[in-house]
Amino acid sequence: MTDPALPTPPALDSAPVLAHYVRGGFVESAHRASVVATAADGSHLLALGTVDDPVFPRSSNKPLQTLAMVRAGLRLAPQHLALASASHSGEDFHLEGVREVLASVSLTEGALQNTPDYPLDEAARNAVIRNGGGKLPITQNCSGKHAAMLATCVVNGWDTATYRDPGHPLQQAIAETLAELTGDEITATAVDGCGAPVMAVTLAGLARAFGRLASAEPGTPEAMVADGIRAFPAYLGGTGRDVTALVEGTPGLIAKDGAEAVYAVGLADGRGIALKVADGGTRAKPVILAAVMRRLGIESAALAQLEDAPVLGHGEPVGAVVAVGI
Structure with a gap:
């Protein structure tokens, strides 16, 4: 099936090759990606590829969605x-937390409208x-996001029956917050994998937003969200997740991974990073992020984990996914 009427966004079509999949010293595949790092004033510190055209950040939007809910009184x-900001692994403490959020407004899990699925965590799924x-x-x-959305509605x-509708007051509040923090106009809205709206912003805008969230003044709604992520990174991801290790291993940092190979990072000094791998494959995403962080001089105990991307042959390492051109 083809659709010639749909143009390929520049962020995908003109993205440079930033990672190689190497097997036995031979480049077997290449991954194109766009990445941007912004300063506290929103200017570009680094830009590879087209970073001022919109993309769907997918779950990387979640901390900004949580901010909108806190601003709305949650x-x-x-x-x-x-x-609330998580793409959690479905471990027991995650599920207990979801039930606690729902119970705080006298709801049960029957009110959740997100798409049914198994836990991401292999042990929990099994x-x-x-x-x-x-x-x-x-x-x-x-x-977690859907429970917080319901709580905000209450x-x-x-x-609460229509909270996923783009015209609902909740979703309108989220759109306003996204536009404010990113400095972008919301140019497209679609349905995310979980059933909630996903709104398009630029990679540069996403980086700016995360920098603003991470550097917020104490006591503000922005700081409440950032401090929650920093204090409880296991709730943001889960056991063994690179996003959890990244927050745990980097003082002052917040981060959120997203589907279709998006990653966003904010630093306490106001810098932000956002990237998207053009083909949507996730294997190059942490490797590229680690290379960008090293180029920017950001020290983290998690960089080795992000870069650990072996290519296997008969169960043994025979190569690796490696960053190039960064």
Whole structure:
């Protein structure tokens, strides 16, 4: 099936090759990506590829969505703010947290409208299947966000049955916050994998927004979200997740990974980073991010984990995914 009427966005079409998939000293595949780093004033410190055209950040939008909810009156414990911003792994403490958020506004998991799925975490997924369970909204990685969306609706007296509608007051508040923090106009809205709206912004705007969130003044809604992520990174991702290791291993940093190979980072000094791998494949994403962080002089205990991307042959390392041109 082809659709010649749809042009390829420049952020994908003109993206430079920034990673190689190397097997036995031979470049087997190449990954194109666009990446930007911004200063505290929003100017570009680094730009590779087209970074001022819109992309869907997918789950990298979540901390900004959480900010919109806090601005709208949502008040949650720090770990629950991290969970609201999460693509969680579906471990027991994640599910308990979702239920706590719902219970705080007298709702149950039956109110969740996100797409049913198994947990991302392999052990948790296997346990569900072994016990005869199936796909559920609560075990899907976006249930923390959806629980927080429902809680925000209850706090404001908004309809909970239609909270996913782009015209709902909740989604309008999210769109306003995204536009303000990124400095972008929302040029496209679609349905994300979980059923909630996903709104397009530029990579440069996404980087600016994360820098602003990470450098916010204490006590502000922005700082509440950033502090929750920093204090409870396991709620943001989960056991073994690179986003959790990145936040844990880098003082002052916040980050959020997104589907279709998006990553966004904010630093306490106001710098921001955003990247998207053009083909949507995830294997090059952490490797490229690590290379950008090294170029910017950002020290992190997590860089080795991000760069650990072996290519296997018969179960043994025979190459690696490596960054190039950064």
